Amino acid sequence: MPSVTHDDAPLLADLMPWSVAPPRLGRGWPAGPDAASLKSRWDALLKAEGPDREALFEPTRSRTLRSAVGRLPGQSSGTEKLLRATGPCPEPVRVLHAAFDEQWLIPDHRLIDAARPELWRVADERQVFVVESPSDTGGPQLLATSHLPLLRPGRIRPLHRRPGGAEPNLAPGLLEHLGKRLGLAPAPADVLAWIMATVRPDLTVPLTEDGELWSRGVELGRRILWLMRRDGDRPKLPGGRRPYVRAPLSSRPLTIDYDRDEETLLLDEGRISPVPPEAWDFEAGGVRVLEQWFTARTAPAEPRTLAAIRPATWPQAWTSELLELITVLALLAEVRPQQAELTLTAPVTASELHTAGVLPVPDAARRPASVLDHHEEGPEGQFALI
Template identity: 60%
Template sequence: MTAKQDAPRLSDLMPWSVAPLRLGRSWVRAPDPATLRARWTALVEAGDPAARERLFRPSRARTLHSAVGQLPGQATPTGRLHRASGPCPEPVRILHGPFDQQWLLPDHRLIDGARPELWRVADERQLFVVEWGQVPQLAGPPVVCSTLLPDGRAPAGRPGRIRPFYRRPGGREPNLAPGLLTLLGRRLDRPVRPTDLLAWLAASARHSPEGCAVPLTADPEIWERGVALGGRLLWLWTRGAHVDGTPGGHGGERPRMPGGRRPYVRSALPARGLPPSLGYDPEEEALLLGDGRISPVPAGAWDFHAGGVRVLEAWFAARTGTSADEPEPGSLAALRPAHWLQEWTSELLELLTVLALLSELRPQCTELQQATDDGPQLAAYELRAAGILPAPVFAHRPASVLDHHEEGPEGQFALL
């Protein structure tokens, strides 16, 4: 077996992974926080218990009488929902799918499978690596990294796996196979930081029948090129929030297209109502939102697919209700803006910028993969021979995090 055929899997290199969030009810997530507050108000102001239960949509995991503790790091009430009142839990920003930044009610009583182990390590230093399954006939990145907590839900195909890059808060204990950095550093004859490997992973990961593969070059020049390219990908994926200083990053600066190529609103989006459709004019490089018009928008941004769908179409459908999965009238999920929000325009312009810049990097990613395939590699069988793989059992499990108290059901302290 050649090194190319025996590239290690992402699951080998980053052993600890968590399943996607399982919300159980779609109304706890929305593209804007005001909608979530309106839904909460409608729930707690329901006139009778039956009406509240109908709005809540109970499941096997959650009912109005479920006794549930707080999510780590969230100061939400823990009393049972059948008697809940008062203000809405403060919505938090999350990553929905590969590129859609939305909002979530971080109340453990509302979510069937919130994955507390993710919330326990989520902080300003954390980076989440989300692995996406391959959708046949559609291109798309095999991984995306986020500083926001991701829900891991794929618009199409199978859900991804979420791999926190750090096993503990504060950027401590990288989620990497023990000994990997040392061995890789010896082969490359240079120190390898954890974030260097993350950047390499971002640039070189690829789909394979066995899951996401991450070929490891043993060529120092190819390694440096990949780390620089991956640093730029991380910067784009995190909208400038990744400030580790990896070559290719921009120190916290938000992505912007060069002057003359920045997308602008050329025809205003409707002040009343929602755009009825989304389209693209390739000759004018214009994104069409009903009568609204944004340009220039490169074809690469319009054609960008991830998670099995065109990113811009999925983003638009989530805000205009044009998807096939329409909420039931009278449900909390049906409570949503009747008009286009100004902040959505700003978010769309930033998303267009990110997708355009990512599409420009595709040729470099392809060249890097070819150079890696043609050069020397550190294969999985070498990692096994060195005792790096398989990673020890503890590396596949979350670390014990006892840095703070967590409130259990009905105000009791949780025993961790």
């Protein structure tokens, strides 16, 4: 079903109308795969003075040491100008830095050129962020994460418009219309699961009134969502297998390669297996995921910059993350044939949604919710009105 056809399927942009451009950091050093290194970078910035602090900060037109900005929603960073900032580093938070690459970020608005506060306002344990990841090489068209996404260039579509899982980001009336056609009451999470299983490269989403097909698609989409988010669970390869370190990794591996015959991932002299070829070949956005993940942790940084502050040796946590990533990619590759087997019957078309008044969506549905129930601190400790 994910192949492109011309059957009047509605656009994802109409089914999940509120979207936000991805955050833009403006400098790389506030994010990284190691939280302790981020705290060390912060300490190094604050120890520097005058021109040295400015050079380390890497100012842009959007952010300098003199920028006055409010606190990010839900975070506890300071709001005084960085020129005179003191105190400990704000506790780093988990983010999706690239496809299938969870890293850490210092959640300080003063460090980020375009933080997209509207995303931070709705980020909580109930939220699912859907990220457009256009690909013509067979990779996933959408990614899903429980963490704030930083990857570019695709737009971000939260499942919920308000914190606490309130107000689904779905076309008004869509749930009710699908319920009548399917003879059941789909939940917002069911619609998201269907979208993840059936979205096409042109970012249209075929809908159906076939209850059996809908159930199969939702079940498959839930599997995709679980593999992309996991939330602490450890997946296993078919037969209960898991990749293991067969030969120890060096303290700072510099190269990554793959032995297809042995199904072994090679990190210098280190060896990890079994690694199914589907995991090694898995791409997102036209880039091989495992290579991109490894490069993000090993590519040399420019000397005498904050980005050059990183672990002296390869942390054990990275090995654990790599082993889990291999499993996730292999299992996601297994899902693709099942997605292709979903043959659309009894379609619910965009024209039908127009006739039913579901489309076009009202302009307000494309904007963030405007009323929140908590205060936010503005620049220099002032309260912001939102």
